[in-house]
Amino acid sequence: MAELRKERLDRGVKVRTDSIYAVSSMKEIMFLIGPGLALVIILLVLPLLLSPYWERVLALTGVYVLLSIGFGFLAGYVGMVFLGGALFVGVGGYISGLLNTVGVPIYLSIPLATLLGALLCTLAFLPCLPLRGIYFTMVSFVYPLLAARLIAATGVFGGTDGLPGLDVFPNKWVSLYLIVGVILVVVFAISRLVNYKDIGLVLRGVKDNEQAIKASALNLTWYKAQAVFITAVLGCFGGAYLTHLYGWVGMSLFATEFSSLPVAATVVGGISTVFGPMMGAFLLVPISEALREFGTLRIVFYSVIMVCFVAFWTEGLVDYLKRKYEQFEHWVKV
């Protein structure tokens, strides 16, 4: 019996749209922008279709999506496995909450908390940036734990009770379209940054080889700090958003879930694109909610799904779909 081998070939339309001929026909333009367009349309229509309960889930999912995009960006493109997402959420949330208690309105407190928080977090991580590999990962994991203990021990910012009675979004449309809009802007902006900008190449160089970056007269710490800042902006926005979604700020913003779920989302979605971690989070958080009626058993189901992905399908969802979209597969005789 002849041995068979699977051969993969780029589709003609993929080859053509790689170059200037992309604009030769409507069909080829659609091939190029179709997936992105579909994403935009689905995300914009989604808030109109959901029940009040699932609207809440969507808002929370959105925060996890931003964290996952940040995690995927740092791990996949800059080579920094960062497990401190909860620090960003907490710092962003608390700054926004504190600003709000002194009378800063919501439309100012969120952007201020996003930028100030990101700056603060980046400064906090500055001493750890020379660390590499597992050492950086471990230190990053400790930061949010440390911050939460600090608040509990000293009782600042309302201590274990948090800060209640903050402003909430005026209506559900503002809250839903704010997070959806931010996700869309962020995912396309980061995708563009890492794929088409020269600084994206520098960051990918940091992942591949730090010594070569130093030998290229580039300040390694400065570029790592920029990457952490970008991720911190996403996380701090998420935190500030949650604060005003619930009208309350508390230590639960430093919950380890904010640090760990992005890892799972990246495994499920695939790490080689910016869209992978996003899709992973869009799947995992709602699944986790849907499994809620199983009580504590839901962790078991959830873990089984995770293990299956890690063991049998390391490629990830988006990478698989991308391959199917761009290439033929057929069996050929060896």
Place this chain on the structure above:
Amino acid sequence: MDKNIILQVEKVSKKFGGVKAVDEVSFTLKKGDVLGVIGPNGSGKTTLSNLITGFVEKDSGIVLFKGQNISRWAPHKIADAGLARTFQVMRPYPTLAAYKNIIPPLYSPRARRTARGKLGDRSAVAIDILEEVGFERDARVPYKLAGTLPLGYLKRLELCRCLALRPELIICDEVFSGLSMSEIASMVPLMKRLQESGITLIMVEHRLRELFKIADRAIVLNFGAKIAEGSPGEIFNDDKVKKAYFGGEDDYVFAK
């Protein structure tokens, strides 16, 4: 001080545990010269380049580059001043296309300064630089992933990363090692061309025959210490060098 001296190394030392990797090495280098650094395996050649370029911190000693004391500078700052280096173990970005490997150095502050705003499209400049060192222009080679390139191209890629910075001095850490004779034969004129374009070179080498086609002076290291310095003739006739490379008379156990 002498304007023509581009690099002055004074009593540079480094210990790893109890091992003196580099032991009070001093030398000076004039602008436009080619200096060879030779010595047996483990004699401290690569450590010396690491100490000069800041990749390893010195225990003691001073390095002056164009009269500036760069002894305690960070590696990227030293590269920014115009002292570039290649690595003996090549350090490409394997997941990027070859020409994209040259874009990070072109993105550096030094490259922007030296181009005076005329850098244009970095990809085009990167391919120009690759072509300069012997990558074929029209072939697919510059577009292949760096991780898939053969050794000879990787060595050239190392040089390209330096050239993108428009350096004044390049420390080449064993550019010939691991290459076939024909590849070396094509590298020698390339290095000569670099020298003629005004770049000062330090060549850390094992291959003396090829080295002395380019370098007119060399220093010899053994166990971290400088044991000789001079022209090829002087070095080959130096007793200490002979002893370091071929062993001393005591080693001839069969001698009567």
